[in-house]
Amino acid sequence: MIEIPSGEIVMRDEGAKSSWKVEVEAFRLAPYPVTHELYGSVLGEASATSAGPRTPVTEVSWKEAVRFCNLLSQATGLEPCYSMGVDPDARDVVCDGDADGYRLPSEAEWEYACRAGTSGVRYGELDEIAWYRENSGGEVHDVATRTPNAWGLYDMIGNVWEWCWDLYDPGVYGPYRVFRGGGAHDRPRGCRASCRRKSHPAFRIDDLGFRLARSR
Template sequence: MLAIPGGDIVLRDEGAKRNWEVEVRPFLLAPHPVTRELYSVVQGAAPASSAGSRTPVTEVCWIEAVRFCNLLSQETGLSPCYSIGDDPDGQDVVCDWEADGYRLPTEAEWEYACRAGSSGDRYGELDEIAWYRGNSDGMVHDVAAKVPNAWGLHDMIGNVWEWCWDVYDPRVYGPYRVFRGGGWQDHPRGCRASSRRKSHPTLRIDDLGFRLARTR
């Protein structure tokens, strides 16, 4: 886990043409998405795939990702962050932000860490930092094979989208959760630090994974 300093980030919803500023406290973030290897060790198995063990785990829904965070916390002697009920929409999941265990990043934490002090669409040249439609050959790739950002984080852009904690817009989309970063089959427009997408927390798809965070 890498130490991310605190600071401020301005988020933008391009659909609603709305900006909002968020203060980000110092936190810890994994240098790359959770791999199939790690997921298998903790869960006993990863979702069926022909992809290699060092590729990001995919076909994992938001609810499964938060359950994984709790299980990994318990296995490593940390305090689980999540209280999880039985609501199929995940609306009864509560996060203890002071717990020292693993959790999903907020989308403010995610974009702040992705930018690593940069202000453009991306933290580097797309072909150098990301697997996307133009260079992925139609498949997911091993983590950390591309150039990291200034804070040592790999694959923040491209390879797989990453689940975040946040509900996208409950007034319009109900329980839909945010995911960020672009994936191996996306065009360049989808592979930007500010790109936001959303779906139901039970969505499982082959270009969507997650990355671990911890509160400092």
């Protein structure tokens, strides 16, 4: 896990033409998304796809990502962060911010870590840092094969989108959760540090995965 220092980030919603400042406490973030190898080893099952062990796991819903975080925490002797409910919309999932286990990053944590102190559209040249539509060949690639950002984080842009903890806009979209970062099938516009997308917490697709965070 990479130690991410405390700081602040100005978030923007391009659709609503709004922005807001968020204070981010120090936390830890995995250097790359969860791979098929890690996901299968924790669940005790082989991958159902032909994707290599070092490719990011995809076709994982937000609810499944949260459940995985708890399972990995238990397997490594850490306190699980999430209390899981029975609501199909996952509105009853609660995160314990004091637990030392694995969790999804908040949206603010994700963007703050992605930018790594930069303020541009991306933290580097797109062809160097990301697998996206123009260079991916239409498929997800092994993690950590592009240039990392200044804090040593790989694939924050491109390869796969990544689930975050946050609700997107509950007043408009109900239980929809945020995902960030762009994927292997996206054009450059989708591969920006500020690009936000959302879907139902049961949604799965072939270029959406997740990355692990810890509060301490």
